[in-house]
Structures are given as C-alpha cells and as structure tokens.
Amino acid sequence: MSHPVDNAVSAVRTYIEQHRAAFLDDLVAWLRIPSVSAQPDHAQDVRRSAEWLASKLEETGFGTAEVWPTAGAPAVFAEWLSEDPEAPTVLVYGHHDVQPAAREDGWSSDPFEPVVRDNRLYARGAADDKGQVFFHTLGVRAHLAATGRTTPAVNLKLLIEGEEESGSPHFRALVEERADRLGADAVIVSDTGMWSEDTPTVCTGMRGLAECEIRFHGPDQDIHSGSFGGAVPNPATAIARLVAALHDEHARVTVPGFYDGVVELTDEERALFAELPFDERRWLDTAKSRAAHGEAGHTTLERVWARPTAEVNGIGGGYQGPGSKTIIPSSAMVKLSFRLVAGQDPDHVEKAVRAWAAGQVPEGIRCEIDFAPATRPCLTPLDHPALRSVARAMGLAFGKPVRYTREGGSGPAADLQEVLGTPVLFLGISVPSDGWHAPDEKVELDLLLKGVETAAHLWGDLGEHWRHAP
Amino acid sequence: MSHPVDNAVSAVRTYIEQHRAAFLDDLVAWLRIPSVSAQPDHAQDVRRSAEWLASKLEETGFGTAEVWPTAGAPAVFAEWLSEDPEAPTVLVYGHHDVQPAAREDGWSSDPFEPVVRDNRLYARGAADDKGQVFFHTLGVRAHLAATGRTTPAVNLKLLIEGEEESGSPHFRALVEERADRLGADAVIVSDTGMWSEDTPTVCTGMRGLAECEIRFHGPDQDIHSGSFGGAVPNPATAIARLVAALHDEHARVTVPGFYDGVVELTDEERALFAELPFDERRWLDTAKSRAAHGEAGHTTLERVWARPTAEVNGIGGGYQGPGSKTIIPSSAMVKLSFRLVAGQDPDHVEKAVRAWAAGQVPEGIRCEIDFAPATRPCLTPLDHPALRSVARAMGLAFGKPVRYTREGGSGPAADLQEVLGTPVLFLGISVPSDGWHAPDEKVELDLLLKGVETAAHLWGDLGEHWRHAP
CATH class of the missing domain: 3.30.70.360 (Alpha-Beta Plaits)
Structure with missing residues (x-):
C-alpha cells in the first residue's frame, strides 16, 4: 500500500492531467482579451475581462462570482464556502489587467494572440497576472477531486482587481468599502514569482x-x-x-x-537567504549595473529584501x-x-x-x-502556520525543499493587510525570465501546472493545520 | 580768462548741443532696424543694420568703413587714422545686433519704433548696444571740433560685431583672420554700464x-x-x-x-569697491534672491566681480x-x-x-x-595709463569723481585681449535700470550725451598722455 501523501500527489496530478487541455484553452481565451488598464481605449476590454472571469469562476463552481465596479476599472470577487464551520478563510489576491503591449515593441508574435513554443505560453499577462490567477480555478477543483470533498477545506475568496498595472488607484477604497465581504484569516497573493525553475521559493514579505x-x-x-x-x-x-x-x-x-x-533579520533568516543559489554577477546583469553598492554589513539580497x-x-x-x-x-x-x-x-x-x-x-x-500616499511593508514570520502550509504544499508539488525569499518591491497587497488586519502570504510560480512588462512575456507551462498542484494541496493543508478560531 | 579744461568741456558741450538732434534722429533710424541675430528671419535686418552703420560711419568721417562677412552675421569695421605718427591706436568694440523683442512681451510701445518719454529713449538696442556704439560717431567729431584738429589724437578703429546676442560664435575666428587690421594699443569696450545715474564708474575687468x-x-x-x-x-x-x-x-x-x-584683490581695490554706495537689500531685489551667500571672507561685490x-x-x-x-x-x-x-x-x-x-x-x-570653449578673464590694472585716461575723460564729462567697478559676466572682448595681446578697457554709460534683454529697454538721453562727451575727451587725453612706442 502506497503512502497517503504519494496518493494525494498522484491524485492531484491525475486530475490536472485530465483537465489540462481545457484549462489552457480557457486561459488562452482570457489572454486574448487585451485588458490594458493604462490605455483608455481598452477600458471596454478590461470590463470584458472582468465579466469573462466572473462567468468562468461561476462555471468552475464558485457559489458567488461578482463584478465589482470601482471609480476606475472593475474588480472580480468570488467565493466558495466550506461546509466545515471551523475552516479558515483565505482571500486570494491577483489582477486581471495587463501592461500595454504591441507587436512592434519587439514581440515575436502578437501579444494578445497566445502561442505555445517550447512548452512556454507566450502572451501579455501569461505570468503577470492572468496565468497565476487562473491556476486557482483548476487548483480548487483538483483539491476537491483528490480529497473527495464537495466543498473546499477552506472558505475560498478571490479578489482580482483591474487596475494593478495602473497603480491600483481605487483599490484601497474598494477594500474599505467591501471589507465585510473580504474578511479572511489570511491573504494569499498570487502576483509574484519564485527564485528560479530549479528553486521553488515562498515569498514572506514585501517592502x-x-x-x-x-x-x-x-x-x-x-x-x-x-x-x-x-x-x-x-x-x-x-x-x-x-x-x-x-x-x-x-x-x-x-x-x-x-x-x-x-525589524532586523534574524540569524535564521540571514542563513536562509544565504542558502539561495545567488550569483552576484548574474544578478548585476539583470540589474544592468556594473557594481553592487549598498548598506554596509548586508549582502545584496538582504539589501533589496530586508533593508x-x-x-x-x-x-x-x-x-x-x-x-x-x-x-x-x-x-x-x-x-x-x-x-x-x-x-x-x-x-x-x-x-x-x-x-x-x-x-x-x-x-x-x-x-x-x-x-504621495504610502504603501506599508508586510512580513509574515517564518513560523506562521499558514506560511508553513504554503511551503508544504509547494514542496509536495515540486518534490523539493522550498526556500524563502522576500520581495523588494511594494504592492497593493499591503492595503489588504492594513485594512483587513490580515497576514499576507505569497504564492507565485513565475520566474525572473518570464518578462513581466517586457516583450515576449511568457509562463512556463510546467510551472503553471505546479501552481495548480500547489493550490490543490494548500487548501487541504490549511484546513487541516490551521483552524479558524470562532 | 577761463581755465583751459573748462574751455575744453564747454567747447565739447556746445558742439554736442548743436548736433544733438541730428545724432538722435540717426540713432532712431538705426534702432528701427530689428537686427535680431538669434532669429533667422531677421538675418536680412542684421545685414541691413551693418550696411546702415558702415554708411553712417563713412558719412561721419571715418576714412574706412567696411562690412566684414563672417560665417554668420556680418560685423562692421571702420578706421579714422591720426596724422600724428606717435598716436596710440584704440580699437572700440561693440555690437549692432539686438536681443529678440516683441510688443506682447510687455513693452509699452513697439520695441522697434523708438519713442522718447521723460528724456529716455525707449527701443530694443537703445542701451545694448546701438546707443553705446553710436555715441562714438558724435564723440570723435566733438573731439575734432573742440580741439581744432583735422584728424583724431588717436588712430581710432571700430569693430562692431553682429552676433553678440547669439554668443559671438564666429567672433574669435573673425578676429584671428583680421588680426592685421585690428592691431591696437588698447581695446575700449562700449557694451557695459556704470554703477548708477549718480555714480559714474569705469569697469576694469570681466570674469x-x-x-x-x-x-x-x-x-x-x-x-x-x-x-x-x-x-x-x-x-x-x-x-x-x-x-x-x-x-x-x-x-x-x-x-x-x-x-x-x-590675482587677489589689493587693499586699494577692496577699498575702492567699498566706497561704492552698495545697498545689499536693493542688490538682492535685483538678484530676485532672498539671501546673499558666497565665499567666506569676501563681500558680495568682491564675490561677483573678483572671485x-x-x-x-x-x-x-x-x-x-x-x-x-x-x-x-x-x-x-x-x-x-x-x-x-x-x-x-x-x-x-x-x-x-x-x-x-x-x-x-x-x-x-x-x-x-x-x-565648451572657454572665455578668458581680463583685468586692466588701476594704474594703466589708458585706464587713467578713461577715468579722467569720464570725470570731465560728468563733473564728478569716477569710481571703479568690474563686470561679473564674461564677453567676447576677452578674445580681443587674447588674440591681439591688447589690454581691454571699458567705457559704458548704461545703468542697471536700462532693462537689457527685457521689455521697455531704454537709454537715459542725458547719460547717452555724457557718453559722447566722454569719448570726445578721451581721444585727446589718450593722445596726450599715452604715446605709441614705435
């Protein structure tokens, strides 16, 4: 008799394999909608993208899927409640708008006509952020199929905004206005990445x-x-x-x-950063810079993530x-x-x-x-139970130890943390080569499906290890 | 019997009074030519201005009056030689081009339709620099009339360029090319001003x-x-x-x-600067600044003139x-x-x-x-014989002690000093309120005529006190 964890992993994989083609077809259809929030002549496309997503989430099985208007572009809210009264509530954050893109910017193919080459899906928004939002639609169904449940082990909420690429000007007001619908025990942001194809990581905070x-x-x-x-x-x-x-x-x-x-780095955190396969020369190439320079007594990673x-x-x-x-x-x-x-x-x-x-x-x-209005930093301690669940779920999906990173940038997730008083976690499978905001943006299909797997494992793990205190 | 100096002063004044109306009519005619060197559609006007001036200088009595082409706008060269073989040679520098001006910039009347109000002549170029070039035409004739000479006591040369308001891009090349015609014992720049209506001054150098x-x-x-x-x-x-x-x-x-x-300031120079009726609050108003700030150990005037x-x-x-x-x-x-x-x-x-x-x-x-190509500083020592002549001539004209200033700005006169190896002196009667480069530029008619007087006295004084070493 095989180990139950192995069973869970293979059940999730089997389900994903069976639904992979339809999942990708749907994602491609969504990527075809040029939901460029920065360009007024695409305002109708951003609305269409929100409606498409809400409709797809209902079809997926979410009991609620609503388009929420804002003073700018609309967001999408969806909810799939657990029948377990002690199930924790998780709010997934992502965005359905994309950066501007035009063939003549240097794209090898039309940015809004997705194509697969070398097991990579090329399109504007493939990684930032439609692909990473969309893996949650298949993830929750794989969770149900593999566990035989009829409702998820967590109360799952999604808030997918439509103005992230324009600086989220109305996001905080939206969160404040809808705070009663958004209440959660944790926010999971799926709008970041991991260290590399070979090194799965969980981000624990943003500046x-x-x-x-x-x-x-x-x-x-x-x-x-x-x-x-x-x-x-x-x-x-x-x-x-x-x-x-x-x-x-x-x-x-x-x-x-x-x-x-x-909050100074602990010795454990410094040690975890130091474990990452960091190559400063390569990093300088990415930074297009000729030298590293920063606060004395700190490494480059400490400088960009924690200082x-x-x-x-x-x-x-x-x-x-x-x-x-x-x-x-x-x-x-x-x-x-x-x-x-x-x-x-x-x-x-x-x-x-x-x-x-x-x-x-x-x-x-x-x-x-x-x-200007400020954005607060957010940081989830390494021993937070939800963070441990994310790391375990990712470890199952990738079959590897999961390491920890942080994000040097800043994002609207901090508004969720502040308004809702909720810890923020990050679950992303994008890699630095995905070309966010650049021509030939892509997502690695294998990693995208690892994202689906991770989500599938995460809800069960969270429901098992982290009970909502009523 | 009256004192010979008084005689000289009154002889000059009488001559000027007799010719004042015609002199002003001529100046007004010249000021009507909008010789704006910075604006290509005025290129023809700049040429017309040069031709007008050359023709007027011939009419005045200059034996030579030539329009000198450059790669840009033309200059005017004129020469009136002395019959005295030991007469020193003086080269007067000025310019016949003007700054741009338009009625709508805030002028009370058309900038190229000169008018006299309150004994001031308003027109673009009235002070910078046509008025100050033009006083030399009447000055040399007053010198001849008052002394009974048929030729001036100095070899008088004029070089009036056409691109000063555009940064004199071709001036140095012109001076180098024509150095054999421009040879002189001193250069007199008539493109500066004096301290104020009440305080006649001689400028002794430029930065x-x-x-x-x-x-x-x-x-x-x-x-x-x-x-x-x-x-x-x-x-x-x-x-x-x-x-x-x-x-x-x-x-x-x-x-x-x-x-x-x-070259540090001497105690004498510092004392002379300190004698000037300098009001720092007024100076700050002119500087549109709220505080004086500069090198420790120096006054404001020292800072802008000599540091x-x-x-x-x-x-x-x-x-x-x-x-x-x-x-x-x-x-x-x-x-x-x-x-x-x-x-x-x-x-x-x-x-x-x-x-x-x-x-x-x-x-x-x-x-x-x-x-960029640099401009050299120039400074004429206080005891230079030509400087003493300028001060004496100015003192006769104004009937007051003459004080000393310097110029904080920089100008093409430095090229004359450098290429010709000649000391540079300054003779200007403009005052700070004349509005150089601004709307309602004007020249005080009384001061303009003092300029004529000064020139009339200067040539005689120079010829008497400063002999050309053959």
Whole structure:
C-alpha cells in the first residue's frame, strides 16, 4: 500500500492531467482579451475581462462570482464556502489587467494572440497576472477531486482587481468599502514569482514605499550666473547637497529616526537567504549595473529584501538642453522614494524626512515637500502556520525543499493587510525570465501546472493545520 | 580768462548741443532696424543694420568703413587714422545686433519704433548696444571740433560685431583672420554700464568662463527601485554627491588647483569697491534672491566681480514629470560653469576639474565630461595709463569723481585681449535700470550725451598722455 501523501500527489496530478487541455484553452481565451488598464481605449476590454472571469469562476463552481465596479476599472470577487464551520478563510489576491503591449515593441508574435513554443505560453499577462490567477480555478477543483470533498477545506475568496498595472488607484477604497465581504484569516497573493525553475521559493514579505518630491526655490526667476554667480544661494547646488546628505559613508540613510522600529533579520533568516543559489554577477546583469553598492554589513539580497532604502528617482533644475545657459536656476527638485521594511511606519518616516529636510535648507532657499500616499511593508514570520502550509504544499508539488525569499518591491497587497488586519502570504510560480512588462512575456507551462498542484494541496493543508478560531 | 579744461568741456558741450538732434534722429533710424541675430528671419535686418552703420560711419568721417562677412552675421569695421605718427591706436568694440523683442512681451510701445518719454529713449538696442556704439560717431567729431584738429589724437578703429546676442560664435575666428587690421594699443569696450545715474564708474575687468557638462552613467537602462533599490549605485545620487563636494563649508571651490594663479584683490581695490554706495537689500531685489551667500571672507561685490565661482546651471536625471516613477535612473548629468578671474588659466581649470571629477566617480558609475570653449578673464590694472585716461575723460564729462567697478559676466572682448595681446578697457554709460534683454529697454538721453562727451575727451587725453612706442 502506497503512502497517503504519494496518493494525494498522484491524485492531484491525475486530475490536472485530465483537465489540462481545457484549462489552457480557457486561459488562452482570457489572454486574448487585451485588458490594458493604462490605455483608455481598452477600458471596454478590461470590463470584458472582468465579466469573462466572473462567468468562468461561476462555471468552475464558485457559489458567488461578482463584478465589482470601482471609480476606475472593475474588480472580480468570488467565493466558495466550506461546509466545515471551523475552516479558515483565505482571500486570494491577483489582477486581471495587463501592461500595454504591441507587436512592434519587439514581440515575436502578437501579444494578445497566445502561442505555445517550447512548452512556454507566450502572451501579455501569461505570468503577470492572468496565468497565476487562473491556476486557482483548476487548483480548487483538483483539491476537491483528490480529497473527495464537495466543498473546499477552506472558505475560498478571490479578489482580482483591474487596475494593478495602473497603480491600483481605487483599490484601497474598494477594500474599505467591501471589507465585510473580504474578511479572511489570511491573504494569499498570487502576483509574484519564485527564485528560479530549479528553486521553488515562498515569498514572506514585501517592502513598503513612501515617496516624496522636494522642491527648493531660490531666485524668483532664473538669473544671470555672471552678474550674480558666487553671491546668492543656488537651489540646484542646495538640492544636490541635500541628496548628498541623505546617505552616510556606509550607505546608511542619515535621516534621524528613519530606522526606528525596523525589524532586523534574524540569524535564521540571514542563513536562509544565504542558502539561495545567488550569483552576484548574474544578478548585476539583470540589474544592468556594473557594481553592487549598498548598506554596509548586508549582502545584496538582504539589501533589496530586508533593508529600507532611500533612492533618487529623479532630480532636475535649471537648463538641461543642449549646450549651455549661464544661469542660476530659480528652482530645483528631487523625487525620492523610500522602501520600508517591517516595523517602519510610513507616517513616522514622512515626519522624519520632513524634519530632516527642513534642517538642510540653506538661508535664502524656500523648501516645499509633497508626500504621495504610502504603501506599508508586510512580513509574515517564518513560523506562521499558514506560511508553513504554503511551503508544504509547494514542496509536495515540486518534490523539493522550498526556500524563502522576500520581495523588494511594494504592492497593493499591503492595503489588504492594513485594512483587513490580515497576514499576507505569497504564492507565485513565475520566474525572473518570464518578462513581466517586457516583450515576449511568457509562463512556463510546467510551472503553471505546479501552481495548480500547489493550490490543490494548500487548501487541504490549511484546513487541516490551521483552524479558524470562532 | 577761463581755465583751459573748462574751455575744453564747454567747447565739447556746445558742439554736442548743436548736433544733438541730428545724432538722435540717426540713432532712431538705426534702432528701427530689428537686427535680431538669434532669429533667422531677421538675418536680412542684421545685414541691413551693418550696411546702415558702415554708411553712417563713412558719412561721419571715418576714412574706412567696411562690412566684414563672417560665417554668420556680418560685423562692421571702420578706421579714422591720426596724422600724428606717435598716436596710440584704440580699437572700440561693440555690437549692432539686438536681443529678440516683441510688443506682447510687455513693452509699452513697439520695441522697434523708438519713442522718447521723460528724456529716455525707449527701443530694443537703445542701451545694448546701438546707443553705446553710436555715441562714438558724435564723440570723435566733438573731439575734432573742440580741439581744432583735422584728424583724431588717436588712430581710432571700430569693430562692431553682429552676433553678440547669439554668443559671438564666429567672433574669435573673425578676429584671428583680421588680426592685421585690428592691431591696437588698447581695446575700449562700449557694451557695459556704470554703477548708477549718480555714480559714474569705469569697469576694469570681466570674469572669464569655463563651462562643462558631466554625465554619470549607472544602469544601462532605468531599473526598478523596488527590485534593485539599495543595492546598486544610483547615478543621480552620485552626481548630487559630486555637486555637493564642489564647495566646502566656506563656499570655496574644493577642486584642487582651481584657485591657482588667482590675482587677489589689493587693499586699494577692496577699498575702492567699498566706497561704492552698495545697498545689499536693493542688490538682492535685483538678484530676485532672498539671501546673499558666497565665499567666506569676501563681500558680495568682491564675490561677483573678483572671485572665481562654480555654479550649477542645470542638473537632471531620471523621472521629472508629475507624480512618481519608482526607478533608479540610468544616468544623470550636471552643467557647471566656472567664472574665472585674472590669473586663472581656463586650460588649467579644465584639467583640474577633470581630475577632481574623476576622483569623485563611485564604483559602477561611468563618467563623461565635455568642456565648451572657454572665455578668458581680463583685468586692466588701476594704474594703466589708458585706464587713467578713461577715468579722467569720464570725470570731465560728468563733473564728478569716477569710481571703479568690474563686470561679473564674461564677453567676447576677452578674445580681443587674447588674440591681439591688447589690454581691454571699458567705457559704458548704461545703468542697471536700462532693462537689457527685457521689455521697455531704454537709454537715459542725458547719460547717452555724457557718453559722447566722454569719448570726445578721451581721444585727446589718450593722445596726450599715452604715446605709441614705435
């Protein structure tokens, strides 16, 4: 008699194998809808994509599948309740809108006419994010088939937004408005990736983001650098000095209070990062950069995943055209973004930056600062029961040990964490070569089906190991 | 019997009074020609202006008056030789082109339809520079009339260029090509001003100018500040640090070797500057600035006239549009200009800046620097005999002590100094309120006629006190 785990794995695989063709046909049909949220002339396509998905989720077996309008593009909400009264509730987050794409950008085939080459499915949205949303439709059915259940072992909710590629401008309002429908014990974000084809990983957190523009005003208009040069404050020089003062010689941010509350990496986490097959030269190739540089005492992976940063996104002032213009510019500005890690409070960071900048303004310069709405960091501890379930489910699907990563970027999932007060987990099967936002975006079909498998195992594992405390 | 000096003054004034109306009519006719060198559709007007002037100079009595073509707009050369074999030779520099002007820029009347209001002549070019060129036509005739001479006491040459308002792109080549015709003992630049209506001054020097653009290249393209932020060098941060390192806490330029050779102000010069009725609050209003700031140990006037500077004319990199873009920019650049004072060698400064910048480039950043052709500083010592003549002539005309200034800007006169090896002096009667390059440019008619008087006295004084060493 074979081991029950082996039985579960093969039952899931058998079901997936039987339904693979129809699953892919459906995904291809969805990928054909050019749901580009950034382009107003595709607004109708984004709506069509939402309706298509809602209808497909109902057909899949979700008891509820609704298109939720927003002030922008619509989201899709679906729900498949468990009959188990102690089943935990899981909210899956993804998005059905895609980045712009045109054949002439360098695509080998039409971005909205999906094709399979070398066991890869090429299309805009194949990995980011339709493919990774769609594996949940087959995953939950494989879960039911392999376990013989009639309802899932978790209350499964899906919230698939339609404006992620446009910065999710209405997402937080939507979550706040629908908070009563979205209540969950955990959020599972399926809009990220894993380390590589050979190294399945679970992401445990994302950095947050605070952004500001600082403007220094000097003379009321550009003035002649011959007549006045050397004798009045130059706002471009002053803004450069401000930026230069932002980091010390160890590349640490100098803003007093900036690091307040930062959750430092544990030795275990540092060791887990160090286990990853990281090749700095390859990473530099991806970063299109010639050198690694960052906070002293930390590795590159620690710097991008677990350390807060201050980066200049843009700087400008005075004459930038060809040739020269002998002026002292009237003003100069810098756009700064701060990536935040667990424990940092964006409001506190904003206050700290404002106070620091105010202290850097030379006499004769007037300073203005605007902050954009911030995104909070999120981090799930390694010993969180739901995180352990994700790792176990992924391990079953891939037949390998699962390692841990984090995400250096920031995303709307943080709004779910904040508004709903729910831990955020990440389940993604995309790999760095998938070409998000680039020409020839693709998803590896084998990995896509591993995503289906993982979802199938995850719901059973969660229902078994993590009971909802009523 | 009256004093001979009084006689000379009144003889000059009488002659000018007799010819004032015709002189002004002629100037008005010239000002009607819109000789805007920066605008290609006025190229014909610039040529017409040159021809008009050459013809007028011949009519005035200049033995030679030629239109000299250049690769751009034409210059005018004229010559009136002295019969005295030991007479010094003086080359007057000015320009006949003007800045663009249009009624809708805020002019109270058509900029090319001169009008007199309140004893001021309003027109584009009234002060910069047609008025100040034109006073030489009547000045030399008043000199002859008042002294009873048939030829001037100096060999008088005029070189009136046609591209000064476009940066004099072909001026140096013209001077090099025509050096044999332009030979002189001194150059008199009539394209500057004096302190104020009440304070006649002689300018004794101009600062030079070295300009460069420094570009820092980081990642090969803009990269995501979430994925890579904190772990690779940011070229915008690096260029800001370069700019911040350009000055020390005393606002002195830190570039090693930058101050090499600087001719320091003498106590006499500092005392002369301090004698000027300088009102810093008023000066700040003119500078449209809220504070004075510059090299420690120097006054504002010393800073703008006699100290070398490093100013940022423009800085740019990354995203500068509305909102935010979470990138590490691929590159950033800064445009720097260095004002140079007597004793500084632009080539040496260029080498010093290149070496300094190379030492500021962080690992992983590639640096490019381009220098534009430089303008040398020029300075005539206070005890130069020709400078004493200018001061005496001005003192006779204004009936007041004459004080000394310098010019913080830089000009093509430096090319004359360098190519011809000739000291450069300045004779200008424009005042700060004349509105150079601005709407409602004007010249004070009383001051314009003082310019005529000064020129009339100057040629005699020079011929008497400064003999040409054969």
